[in-house]
Amino acid sequence: MFVVWLAVSSAASGIAFFYSIPVGLAALWFGRRAGLLVALVCVALYGVGSAIHPVPDFALAAAVRGVFLVAVALLADGVGRRLRSLEHDAEELEAIRAALTPTELPDLAGIDAGVAFVPSELGVSGDFYLLTNGPDGSAVAVVGDVVGHGPEAARLATFVRAQLAAFAASTSDPSELLRLANSALAERPGDQDELVSAICVRLTPGEDTVCWARAGHPPPLQLPGLEELPADGSTFLLGADERLELENTESSVGRGGLVVYTDGATDVRQGRQMLGLEGLIGMLAPLTGLAARSIASEVEQAILAWADRPIRDDLCLVVLKPEAG
Numbered sequence: 001m002f003v004v005w006l007a008v009s010s011a012a013s014g015i016a017f018f019y020s021i022p023v024g025l026a027a028l029w030f031g032r033r034a035g036l037l038v039a040l041v042c043v044a045l046y047g048v049g050s051a052i053h054p055v056p057d058f059a060l061a062a063a064v065r066g067v068f069l070v071a072v073a074l075l076a077d078g079v080g081r082r083l084r085s086l087e088h089d090a091e092e093l094e095a096i097r098a099a100l101t102p103t104e105l106p107d108l109a110g111i112d113a114g115v116a117f118v119p120s121e122l123g124v125s126g127d128f129y130l131l132t133n134g135p136d137g138s139a140v141a142v143v144g145d146v147v148g149h150g151p152e153a154a155r156l157a158t159f160v161r162a163q164l165a166a167f168a169a170s171t172s173d174p175s176e177l178l179r180l181a182n183s184a185l186a187e188r189p190g191d192q193d194e195l196v197s198a199i200c201v202r203l204t205p206g207e208d209t210v211c212w213a214r215a216g217h218p219p220p221l222q223l224p225g226l227e228e229l230p231a232d233g234s235t236f237l238l239g240a241d242e243r244l245e246l247e248n249t250e251s252s253v254g255r256g257g258l259v260v261y262t263d264g265a266t267d268v269r270q271g272r273q274m275l276g277l278e279g280l281i282g283m284l285a286p287l288t289g290l291a292a293r294s295i296a297s298e299v300e301q302a303i304l305a306w307a308d309r310p311i312r313d314d315l316c317l318v319v320l321k322p323e324a325g
Contacts, residue, residue, distance in 0.1 A: 134172025
């Protein structure tokens with residue numbers, strides 16, 4: 001920039017403002033100090049140039065350019081910090097998503113499992129699922145949804161899922177697992193309201209009954225008829241009360257299996273129309289004879305094909321079917 005400025009007439013001294021390019025790049029790449037240092041060097045070069053091609057009212061002109069270049073350095077530094085922060089947040093949220101929705105499903109005792117999970121296209125929400133084997137040889141599935149959206153909801157979902165995974169190593173009782181998660185929420189530092197809906201299902205190989213409990217969550221759908229399982233007792237969200245009382249429900253499901261979902265699977269919209277539970281059941285109905293993974297994959301494609309984009313909430317749906325034989 002110094003050489004270019006010397007090459008033109010002194011009447012074009014306004015070109016010195018283009019020193020903002022190296023100043024801005026230095027601040028963007030290396031931080032505020034580097035930007036201010038380059039700004040100082042540029043003002044000095046402007047002085048050298050003025051000695052070669054005199055500039056009227058040099059002191060005023062140098063002061064104006066100096067203030068301008070300092071402002072550029074500070075602005076570029078702020079932009080750089082914001083970009084680095086967003087990059088860090090994006091990496092963190094990607095790690096959170098990987099933790100909430102692992103790519104490989106575990107082998108469950110006697111259960112064929114399939115999962116449909118599509119993250120919100122407007123950011124992140126707090127849907128999660130957990131599939132694991134209980135200490136008594138049963139299969140345990142948990143599906144949950146944090147009240148709220150954004151990074152804080154995703155971090156809370158990660159915390160709750162991690163607690164449930166730890167507790168499931170010592171118990172497979174659905175209501176006990178949810179109560180333990182509720183206690184962990186109550187013990188978290190801070191006075192903010194943290195609410196989570198969740199459902200926990202235990203399936204034992206060879207049995208035609210399922211044991212389940214829910215905390216403010218929709219009941220599961222029974223396959224192949226897709227009726228909601230009737231629930232016992234009242235239900236409250238995790239985090240609503242430190243002494244949350246939950247009850248197990250024993251339901252006969254035969255050899256059909258279950259579908260467990262969050263409201264992201266029913267609240268998608270096409271124009272002003274919401275899919276709703278009836279719409280979800282209509283999409284599931286022709287798929288009930290398929291394997292669990294095929295049901296999950298096909299219904300995910302059907303929902304996304306029907307819904308307007310972008311989808312505004314996480315879509316989470318888990319299919320559990322007894323293995324043949």
